[in-house]
Amino acid sequence: MANSAAPETNRVAELSWREVESALEATRTLLVPVGSTEQHGHHLPLGVDALMPEAIGERVADRVPALLAPPVWYGVSPHHTFKPGTFTVSTETFQRYVFDVCDSASEWGIENVLLLNGHYLAQDPELEVVVRRLRTESDVEAFHVPLVDLFADVAEEIRTGAVSFHASEFETSIMLALFPELVDMAAATAVDPPAESLPLTDYDALGENRVGWALTADDMAEITDAGNIGDPTVATAEKGEALVEAAVSDVAELVAALEETE
Template sequence: MTEAATPAKPYRLTEMTWRDVERALEETSTLLVPVGSTEQHGHHLPLGVDGFMPEAIGERVARECPALLAPPVWYGVSPHHTFKPGTFTVSTETFQRYVIDICASAGEWGIEHVILLNGHYLAQDPELEIVVRELRSSHGIDAFHAPLVNLFAEVAAEIRTGEISFHASEFETSIMLELFPELVRMDSAERVDPPDESLPLTDYDALGENEVGWALTAAEMAELTHTGNIGDPTVATAEKGAALVEAAVSSLVSLVEALEDE
């Protein structure tokens, strides 16, 4: 007769009771908060990419080390994507206040460390840097901003085959093929090249030499792409996605373990 498997410890807050949370807090004081957006991602990817990715990566992290996983923040700062239907956007001020309040409330019941897993990276980085500063200075929470692209950038540079991956292209499509292949419509994927030249210090590439802060408007995005993506999603593969996800998870596990050992 085989021994019954030990049930996995709960980590998804939405599936836990308050007593489950109370017990979990005896082992961890770290909260992973997936922060995304609901916006257009071309012909081949769903609107929820920026929320799906950090939530799934956060789930893998929480399986490996002591951490709790919050429900995703589904609405973000996406005014540049409103040229296609289905995109939601909120103001910078609303977004920052909302995320700060979410994390501060977790601090009231025992969370000491918060990691904001940013799936809407590049565009939403400035807002979340300010959120982290506010949480640390005014709420006593040890907060971190983790843009997914920063976590997998080194691996992405090694495995990429496309020249440009700016939005809904090689990197995001590969990750979605690994995590949610049933939501990817590769038969509709289309390469869209940006202009041959960009301004100095401003590349149309997630790994580019973007040395100055800049942003695209909805009108500018509409001129750049008829599909909604910029770059070549046709070169994406699940194998590339697995490597990118593994890099992100490994980095985050290291951070969580260090925080819990403090």
Template sequence: MTSDSTPEADEDGAPETTRVAEMTWREIETALERTTTLLVPVGSTEQHGTHMPLGVDVFMPEAIGELIAERSPALLAPPIWYGVSPHHTFKPGTFTVSTETFQRYVFDVCASAADWGIENVLLLNGHYLAQDPELEVVVRELRTERDVEAFHVPLVNLFGDVAEEIRTGDVSFHASEFETSIMLDLFPELVDMDAAEAVEPPEESLALTDYDALGDNEVGWALTAADMAELTPAGNIGDPTVATEEKGEALVEAAVAGVCELVDELESGE
């Protein structure tokens, strides 16, 4: 790295960047005098319909993590790109790993950060709903085995109230109104709205289940690749055509504000 690309420091000598991957170990040492909180974007690389790229579930939490780190004391870890996505393998480009591999990998990443001084870990989950169970287990193990203040942070939980207020589509389950709106706000150049198409799920679902991210899902359930292939030829479930940048901005702000509050309390010791 040349001197022109080295992160500049503020008046106190702290590097301006919060991205761990862009810092030297000495800059990490300095940063740890200010914060012991690490944001870890966790996602997947999987199909997101005909209008969005496969990296949506990582692009979202990483960008939101950067916004959080700009407002609150926290470092931003490199993202975890591969998740538990067997149900999306009916389209090319999707990667998936086993539950056991995923849990062990995420645990080891966070445990290694604890070795160099991190006390609080927030797993910003962009592949929410699908891999919530795995990350809940990782959080428990980090707390019990490594004494780390770990939290699972599914994005949909953070913006759920706002999403309920501003939604115009009846269903947004995958790659539809919510995710497309967030991407229009954060990465509009990666969204092709001309290629977006609505895909309605079955009118009725099983009792205690619902094909909606904000639906009445009272029991745990999962879709297989065969299920998804039957449900959606395009890859999304719901209507991405009603997504807007303005909706995305509201969803992102809700997520950022919520996590900032948690980080600030963690850092203050309250």
């Protein structure tokens, strides 16, 4: 006899296959948190980039019909290997892995995939390619969703630090809102980036970045001893809640529209 009770969670990893089968009657959308495990300064844990999109995905799935996949914990992070605890994989490995994960979900009924990217900026190019492949090869409505693009307008309004590039005001605020027990604000320290950068590049998540560029591990080691770039000491949970709400509401709006077209 089939289990007709509605599952109490949208997390795929916590459901039986029968519960997933039942959930597919209400949604064909899968949220895939994609992050990395890398150094985030003295004050934040290594898993920030996966913890953030997973928590945001959970809030989205509480508002609109969607399933939440287990997060992708390993990303493209060669520039952070100058500190212990960082894992990195090649672009080719990362792209093939994420593609295969999403493609396999299409085999059991998923039609829409949102890649919630917590390691934004650094692995945006890889995920754009994955989205293209999913759309052309797997017949999946796929979207790359870098968190920074979702909360950029709100971040510009509420920021008090001049620079927030890595493990600073924005990420620290979000972690204070979502996982305060994992944040050690007493260890947070401000790190100013170089005074100048090349034209069309900027050491700021909301900066004048108009061309593709990347930092190496040697670059990072020279720029920051602590690991972060910017000032995390100005972060607050209130700022974090505003950033999270901006991201959640935008993703929920997209998911609702996708489900309406089914």
